[in-house]
Amino acid sequence: MSGKKSGTALMLSMVLGFLVVIALNHAAWAAPNKDFSESIVRAETVDGQMAGFFKSMVSFFQSVFAPQSAVIAQGEAENSSGYVGAETCKTCHEDKYESYINQAMGNKLNPDTPAAQHECESCHGPGVAHVEAGGGRGVGGIINPGVKSSLPVKEKNAVCLNCHSTGKRALWHGSMHQSKGLSCTNCHSTHSGNPKNLAKPTQPETCGQCHKQIKAQIQKQSHHPIKEGKVNCSDCHNPHGTVTEKLITANSINEKCYECHTEKRGPFLWEHPPATENCLTCHTPHGSSQNKLLVSKPPFLCQSCHSNSRHPGSLYGLNTTTDGSSEYVVLSSRIYYRACLNCHAQFHGSNHPSGKSFLR
């Protein structure tokens, strides 16, 4: 397929795909009280109170797709039966209250937060029975989804998935972490005060709770700028589930690498097939003692696959040699410095007509 044809196909597919979504959307608005997650509360009319140019854009889409104001289902927020309110919770759990109220989940202005619904009881369940029984762990059916709680994982997760079931969580069911018995609270806590309610201050620290080897690898001399805070675990992985191995957020490992290393995408005139197939044939992504995140040191890495005649198959050691009068150590230019890459510089692929051996 030519570039032009493939571009046209892409555009047509996009238009078709979006028409489907729009049609479904229109149908959804016609029956607004059936939301995907019954407890997602979007109790707000779209009345045009938006900032700047954005207001007019949203209004435009509304006029095209839904002339009337759309009132999206309010959940059961108004049903206060069994709820005691946060002030009552605070009397015994002030530290927990304070640790949640001053961060994103405690923002009452945001209708998607627990604070805008039943506050503490949005997650911990109605508290009347708990209060009347005098409190205590699990007393009165109070829910504790915390990491150390003995509540079954499925029940812990139901608390969070009640609201967080779309977006990055859409593929949670059957995902690697779900099947490993992880609960949301292994990694998140609404009381932590950390970004994204992470259990630890940063993503690497949170993921490093279990992935100890990765935690150690990012300390190595050759690493992505993870400990510098410029790359996060979620830049490459979605811990909630993806369709690719290792929870990679792309259709293949290479497609993920190409998002930042776009120049290596090619396709090239002369391909280096193992590189085209999987960057991890030669690289380890989290950290390496060798430069460039290589899995081992050239020339030995290259010689794992190349035992061609003459120099690729040669043994390069820390050998002595002689000029006839004295012995001295000499490193071949094929092991010194970048070893093979001292000459084969374009090893990711070459577009040069004389580039088959990646010398150019």
Add this chain to the structure above:
Amino acid sequence: MKNVKLLAALTLVFVLLLVPGWSFAQDEEEGTVTGSVSIGAKAVSGDRESQKFQEYREIPRGVSGDVELQYQTNDKFFIELDAKNISQDDQKLNVKTGKYGQYSLEFVYDQIPHRFALDAKTLFNGGGTGNLILSDLVQTELQNTSTDAVGDLDANGTANQTADRNIAAANRIKDLMNAANVTDLQLFRKKTALKLNVTSFGSVDWTLEWNNEKRKGTRPIAASFGFGNTIEIPEPIDYDTNQLKLGAEFAKNSLYLNVGAYVSVFKNNVDTVTWDNPFRITDSTAANAYSASYASGASKGLHDLYPDNKYSNLSLTGSLMNMPMNGRLSLTAAWGWMEQDDPFVAYTTNTAITTGAVTGGTAGETVPFNAFDKANLPKSNADAKVGTSLLNLSYAAHPSENLNLKARYRVYKYENKTAQIAFPGYTRADGVWEPVAEETLPSSYKKTTAGLDFDLAVSKATSLGFGYTLDTMQRTHREVSKSNEKIYNISLLTKPADWLDIKTSYENSNRTGDYDYTVPFEGTVVTAQLPFLRKYDEANRKRNRLQFMTTLYPSESFALTGMVIVGKDDFMDSPFGLLEDKHSIYSLDADVAVTEKVDFYAFYTRENYKSLQKSRQWNPCNPATDTATTVGCTGANEGSDPYYVATGYDSPSNWTSENEDIVDTFGGGFKVAVKPEKVDFDLNYAYSKSDGQINLASPLGANTNVDSNMVTPVSFSDVDDITTQTLKAKVNYTLKKNVSLILGYMWENFDVKDYNLVGFTTTPVSATGAYQGTLLMDSLLKNYDVHVVSAGISVKF
């Protein structure tokens, strides 16, 4: 200047976004502003010149700061600003605005430096451009030096033209390098992103994201002119990447649907880099490619740098819940297109490789055309195209209270649709025409995965998992056209008590396929590859992996985690190549709140990676034309040519390499509330040490003619032996409720021992002073030892 620009931009963006918010807020109640401003200064002493110290960051001497601001009104309008490391090379700005529950608009600007070498040395002018130039005088002088008259005496007083001129060249190069240009090899990524998210359209969320990344700078790259000649140049980096993502997510009842489109366009603003040959001012053609060096060849070389390319992708994900057996059916389909159509450069820039010039092939063979003329290429543009596709289907079900199951099917295709191009030959390192016909091999692959997983809850606290996966890999233009890998895994998850958590899993897999070693060398009479070698990414393999992790909670405030990971890849049918790859990782981690005022943590991890590979030094003979007495096919060649005489696995020219890397990482720290809500003290320390070795072995033969390894191989004991240590201390003193004084100290030490660094010079010479044909820029790792003292103030409001 850059600081002023950033601050001006930051202020402007903030004001622009804030004004409409305020104007809309007039009808409602007043908005609230919260946030913090931190400003501080650092004093740095030590070796900041090591590329590793500031590899992806800047630790500046002087003043810098962070700002966080949040503004929101009662009508749900909000704006957030987060600026980090303002004015530094690694600064980041994030501004987000919108209305809660309706839409958000986010602007991100992020800078990431990447230092490859600071204070590197080069003889070239024009760094950062595609034209690296040397003084003609230097080129002329070195060319004349290297063509010293035959019969001159060498250092030992004997006639030795090569050694003599090498020594002269080495001395001259060393003189020149003493006055070489000093340059920093580094690049900067500057990312700008605009993200729009609309959540107010019923059940559909819309996202639109545009990203632009500019990468600019230089990095070291090799630029050789042939065997025995290694030159390092600053590769100019000037990339632009624009990416657009559009997504819509629909959720209603049991249906979830996500449609996404993605386009990424990469543009390299420097198509090629041309560099002068330090040793030649005039073009010439080398009579023999294998001896081509600075004495003959091109006056300049040319790299065709990464070509512009484009990638588009369309994806559709759907999910249906409430299916039979409490199931959830998920489907993802995606189609992608990769395209690259850069114009080709000529075979060479060497104007001496003309019609009728000598070649590197058989005596008497001549170059068929002017190789420097693009008109003689079989095609003018790459016209390279790849189609990718993904189909992923999964069914996760919960048929009973105790059982979870998941069925998986996945197909990923990478179809290279680029037409094959046949070239009549090529130029080797711009020095000589090689009349060896070559055809491009646009390889494709298809990976199919099918699997079934069961999780059985045998008790309230324990579950057992079983899984089976069949991976099938199909490839074109590679040695293994089809391979199957059967993967079995079992797992045990148990939490027998509140204080104990155990997770363990074991995986066993077996990959088999037919290895055809002649495939990559279609059309050639004699294979260039040792036919016994098996490339490890395709070879038959048995894999075993065991993971065990347990966490103990001796008390509410104490967690102790132990972990063991061991694994082994056994390439059981590979006589040569990578034979074995093993790893073992042990970790212990403690996290304890000693008292209400003291938190303590400590960790230790030991990693051990070991691999074994085997190879042979050999030279080819051609069974179609050579005999045992053919010149070049006797002696050492005869004994080591696996196609001709030594057709078995055993040869005195075989060798093995056992590569080992042991890494110890440990650290710890504590946080003390010295005076609660008044004085906090943090102390953290991290240590990492890698100890690499390469152990070589070879059977020594008795006959020097058949044994290429007559000298006992000497192993490497210092292979990237690197120790890094970081100590950080911080005191946070609360002056007032919202005002804190922060004092900090950091010590970092980086120490590297590697065989490359022993006696390093940018112009290495042998013990006799003979030049090794190498001209480097000094981009190897450098040690550092740095102390940083900082003081700052943070105001919250």
